[in-house]
Amino acid sequence: MNIQDTLDKAIKDGLQEIYNVAIENVEFQATRKDFEGDITVVVFPFLRVIKGNPVEIGTKLGTYLTESVPEITKFNVVKGFLNLVLSDSYFLRNFKNIYQIENFGIIDAKPNEKSVMVEYSSPNTNKPLHLGHIRNNLLGYSVAEIIKASGKKVYKTQIINDRGIHICKSMLAWQKWGNSETPESTSKKGDKLVGDYYVKFDQEYKKEILDLVAKGFTEDEAKKQAPLLLEAQQMLQKWEAGDSDVVDLWKTMNQWVYDGFEQTYKDLGVDFDKNYYESNTYLLGKDIVSEGLEKGIFFKKEDGSVWIDLTDEGLDEKIVLRSDGTAVYMTQDIGTAIQRIKDYPDVGGLVYTVGNEQDYHFKVLFLILKKLGFDWAKNLYHLSYGMVDLPSGKMKSREGTVVDADDLLLDMTNTAREISEELGKLEGYTDGEKEILFKTIGLGALKYHILKVDPKKRILFDPKESIDFQGNTGPFIQYAYARIQSILRKADFNYDDLSIIPSNLDLEDKEKSVLKQLALFPEIVQQAANNYSPAVIANYTYDLVKEYNSFYQSIPILAADDDKKKMFRVQLSKKVAVVIKGAFGLLGIEVPERM
Known part of the structure; x- marks a missing residue:
């Protein structure tokens, strides 16, 4: 008890x-x-x-x-x-229990309990991942790890948006201006190469609009009648009809993008258990819409389009199938959700990590799935998050003004290198060890800076501000962990023997403060899981480090004049480090053994 x-x-x-x-x-x-x-x-x-x-x-x-x-x-x-x-004896007794628990605060999956599927990333195959995708991936991956640590089985998944007019725009631009170049011939990552042609399409499309406006068209007419757009629409129709040349080009260019994504995911430290592709799931969605139409859940308008009326629920009418029979995003999402439950029957809930501009979309999706009679629909959750802004302003993919994910990861490593070299704490490191450390610090700074903020809040991201060895930052916490490792290396005795610590040992107030913060970790994990919020973990870890640093700066550890107190303080330090590493692991952040 x-x-x-x-x-x-x-x-x-x-x-x-x-x-x-x-x-x-x-x-x-x-x-x-x-x-x-x-x-x-x-x-x-x-x-x-x-x-x-x-x-x-x-x-x-x-x-x-x-x-x-x-x-x-x-x-x-x-x-x-x-x-x-x-009493001090209560704190000591409680600490001895905590010390002996290897994965303190983290629970194994409970048998016979429904699992949870977490969707994140879900990119389009017409451009590389950017800063917005980074927040999405970090949130989704971390929430999945936190839910897993709270005692549930978790599946990580993404839906790859690999079809539609935006994909055809990149394909058409490559056909016209690509000169058959490939990732190999250009030494460029495939997702970046395809993204360049998405930007190229937009540039040429805008020129055509200006030409048509100069010939007397209105701007709206010009946008609809521009030859490039009409060609892209024709390409989409050919794709949906199964034209072999178009489908082959689509497969080739998409594979370039998948290979590029895989490298970015690896560098970012995220993974997936299962990938779904819109090109497959939208067909299932169309079948479900047909069934729902027969049951009266959907209705058909005069032009042949299919809708659902949600006005009684305070929403509006929502289209689920166009008049020409083609699918919309809602069709695909209905199909994907159902396919996932078929593939993983033990899944009791789905968490969708998607930006807050899609809040309405998910209200409609969840309601449609409930009306279709799926019991699991009551356990769907939209992990809605705010956008990431930069000091320079909003990002636009079509104009090529996004902050590329790969470039940002490299920039974070370089910034970590500059700051670490300025601080001059790299004696004894080989060049290889330095590079690993710079990447660990840079990536940790990025992840922590994004994850410490409540998901619902918008972020203004400044890379240099995130790499600071003081304050509520990843490097500050990483440094505290490395400092404890230094203490443990210097401790020339067996500090794991709990029997040496007497139950009547007098505790300092700062020791008790650390013990109280340490004991909160299991509760914090559950709280973070219930709220789908890595920020709960991040800020708890910062508070733990602050308490530990206050203890470290005020009370001698290895220089304690009493062997029993020295033993206890080293044990306390070790357990704090274990919890820091465990907490940061839930955020996808590594901790260096020395800094």
């Missing part, structure tokens, strides 16, 4: 004995730093059944608890808050 359960029972027994009342719930919170105490009981809710002054009630209850609960040594009451001080 943990201390909160022990106190819960003791408080209920105490109020029964003192006031002859039964209390259903007891509210606890961490004691505020400006008051003495380790755990606080909120007295105000008791006033519903006990008439009296909250300070008086708290005082009587505090007296009862100090007499009946061995872990409570003293108390104080501030207004309606009863602050309880826990």
Whole structure:
């Protein structure tokens, strides 16, 4: 039984004995730093059944608890808050339990429980991944790892948007201006090569629009009548009809992009259990729409298009099939969701990591799937996140003004190199070790800077600001971990022997602060999983490091004048490092053994 359960029972027994009342719930919170105490009981809710002054009630209850609960040594009451001080022996006993748990805070998947599928990345095959994709990938991967750590089986997946007019634009531009060049002939990553032709299409398309406007067309007419767009539309029709030349080109160029994506994913440190392709799932979506039409869930308009009426639910009418029978995004997403449950029958819920500009889309999708009668539809969640902005402004793929993911990863490594060399802490490193360290620091800085922010918030990303060895940054936490590793290397004794630490060891306040923060980790993992928020993990880790650094700077560890205290402080340091590494692992961030 943990201390909160022990106190819960003791408080209920105490109020029964003192006031002859039964209390259903007891509210606890961490004691505020400006008051003495380790755990606080909120007295105000008791006033519903006990008439009296909250300070008086708290005082009587505090007296009862100090007499009946061995872990409570003293108390104080501030207004309606009863602050309880826990004994040093309680903290030591609790720490010994924590120390012996190898994966403290992380739970293995529970048998017979429904698993969760997390979708992220989901790129288009007409351009390379960019900064927006980085936030998406980091969020999705981290949420998957956190849910897994909370005790659920998780599948990581993506839907690759490999069909549509935007894909044909890149293909057509390559046909016209590519001179048969390939990733091999240009020494360029395939996704970048294809992305260049997407930009080329837009440039030439705009020229045609200007020419048509000069000939008397309105701008809207020119956009619709530009020869390049008409050719791209014809190419899409040929693709859907299975034209062999178009399909072969589509397969070739898409493979270039897949190879490029794979390299970026590897560099970013994310992976997937299963890839889905829109070119496959949109067909299943069309079949489901046909079935729904027969059941009266959908309706057909005069032009032959198929819709669903969601006005009774506060939404609007939504198209699910065009008049020419072609699919829309909603069609594909309906098909993909159903296919995933067919492929993984143990999946009880899906998490979609998609930007907040698609909030309405997912409200409609989830509602349609419920109306189609799928019981699992109630467990769908849209992990909606804000965009990533740069000091230079908004990114636009068509204009080629995006921040390329590969370029950003390289830039982060180079920035880490510059700052590390300025600090001059690289003695004894080989060139190879330095490069690994720079990448670890740079990538850690990027990931932490993005993941420490609540997903719903928009981010203004400044690469140099993220690589700072002070403050709430990845390198600050990585440095704390490396510092602890240095302590452990210098400890010339077996510091894992818990029996040497006596239960009556006197603890310093700063030691207790670290112990309290350390003990929160399992609760933090569950909280982060329930809220789909890596920010909960990131900011907890920062708070843990702050507490540890305060302890480190104030209290001697290896220089302690008492061997038992030295042993305990090294053990405490080691466990803090273990939790830092575990927490950062959930964020997809590596920690260096030395810095």
